[in-house]
Amino acid sequence: MQAVNYARATDVDDAVRLLIEGGENARVLAGGTDLIVQARERKRNVDLLVDVKHVEEFMVLEFDTNTGLKVGAATPLYQVYGDNNVKINYPAIVDASTVIGGKAIQGRASLGGNLGNSSPAGDSLPAMIVLGGVATLAGPNGRREVPVGEFFTGPGRNILETGELIVYISFPPVGAGEGAAWERFIPRNEMDIAVASAGAWVKIEGGSVTDARIALGAVAATPLVANDAAEALIGRPLTDESISAAGDAASEIASPITDMRGSIKQRKHLAKVLTERTIRMAADRIR
Numbered sequence: 656m657q658a659v660n661y662a663r664a665t666d667v668d669d670a671v672r673l674l675i676e677g678g679e680n681a682r683v684l685a686g687g688t689d690l691i692v693q694a695r696e697r698k699r700n701v702d703l704l705v706d707v708k709h710v711e712e713f714m715v716l717e718f719d720t721n722t723g724l725k726v727g728a729a730t731p732l733y734q735v736y737g738d739n740n741v742k743i744n745y746p747a748i749v750d751a752s753t754v755i756g757g758k759a760i761q762g763r764a765s766l767g768g769n770l771g772n773s774s775p776a777g778d779s780l781p782a783m784i785v786l787g788g789v790a791t792l793a794g795p796n797g798r799r800e801v802p803v804g805e806f807f808t809g810p811g812r813n814i815l816e817t818g819e820l821i822v823y824i825s826f827p828p829v830g831a832g833e834g835a836a837w838e839r840f841i842p843r844n845e846m847d848i849a850v851a852s853a854g855a856w857v858k859i860e861g862g863s864v865t866d867a868r869i870a871l872g873a874v875a876a877t878p879l880v881a882n883d884a885a886e887a888l889i890g891r892p893l894t895d896e897s898i899s900a901a902g903d904a905a906s907e908i909a910s911p912i913t914d915m916r917g918s919i920k921q922r923k924h925l926a927k928v929l930t931e932r933t934i935r936m937a938a939d940r941i942r
């Protein structure tokens with residue numbers, strides 16, 4: 656482990672100030688389940704940890720039927736998936752956050768940390784994308800809002816600028832006829848990185864899909880927004896044919912690598928299977 660300084664931010668502006676003063680090796684500390692491991696293994700140079708867990712705005716968990724859900728960037732996963740409003744209205748978040756690590760990890764890890772780590776395989780990322788998640792960022796030039804689907808620029812890389820950090824993630828309210836689901840494939844039951852994952856959100860009105868969002872994980876350099884897969888569903892009743900067309904479109908845009916966890920062929924196949932499965936789960940949840 657490298658020698659690291661630690662600072663506890665007193666508010667959001669203080670966190671921004673500490674990050675700027677700390678320079679390029681200052682990192683936000685949420686649960687530390689990625690960051691501490693990376694620092695210990697010297698995979699990431701860290702001079703300063705800026706702990707945001709004592710600032711209320713980073714730890715919120717608020718739900719309102721009119722405005723939706725607001726999750727602080729450092730709110731621990733166990734609080735998020737344990738919340739009744741999340742369970743009822745945003746089960747895709749529960750699907751993903753209950754499989755991240757194990758119970759001990761979930762007691763510390765956060766959605767903001769999963770975002771900030773920006774792994775293409777981060778489990779909550781496709782779920783947040785299809786739910787229309789928007790990250791509120793704070794930095795030296797004030798605040799801005801960025802859809803989760805536009806946050807990533809490469810493996811472990813994102814649009815955050817110097818001194819900028821995620822404060823919270825917002826999700827729109829859930830309307831009638833809407834449902835969402837997320838699923839991953841791993842060779843074991845737990846404690847592994849996804850070989851592939853998919854999230855689906857559908858809105859069904861008058862027997863037809865009027866809107867949809869599909870996102871994929873671990874099949875490209877970043878989590879993918881699969882617009883063509885969503886287009887295959889929109890404007891028609893949900894049938895075996897339309898679901899299969901969406902799966903084909905998802906497989907088509909997947910551009911995975913072969914590594915110790917899976918091959919290109921397997922991952923492209925999984926993109927189809929998981930897309931089809933999560934669309935069906937999302938529709939079942941409406942019913």
Ligand SMILES: Cc1cc2nc3c(=O)[nH]c(=O)nc-3n(C[C@H](O)[C@H](O)[C@H](O)COP(=O)(O)OP(=O)(O)OC[C@H]3O[C@@H](n4cnc5c(N)ncnc54)[C@H](O)[C@@H]3O)c2cc1C
Nearest residue numbers: 683685686687688689690728756765768769771772778821
């Ligand atoms: C045993 C084990 C199992 C795991 N299993 C899984 C798994 O199944 N699926 C999965 O997706 N992940 C898994 N992980 C990885 C990790 O737990 C998750 O990515 C988790 O969501 C990280 O959250 P955290 O709060 O601990 O982040 P931290 O480690 O505190 O931070 C992660 C990164 O994000 C940055 N960051 C944190 N908060 C902010 C912020 N507010 N603004 C800007 N940047 C920020 C940090 O600087 C750091 O670079 C596992 C880790 C371990 C150790």
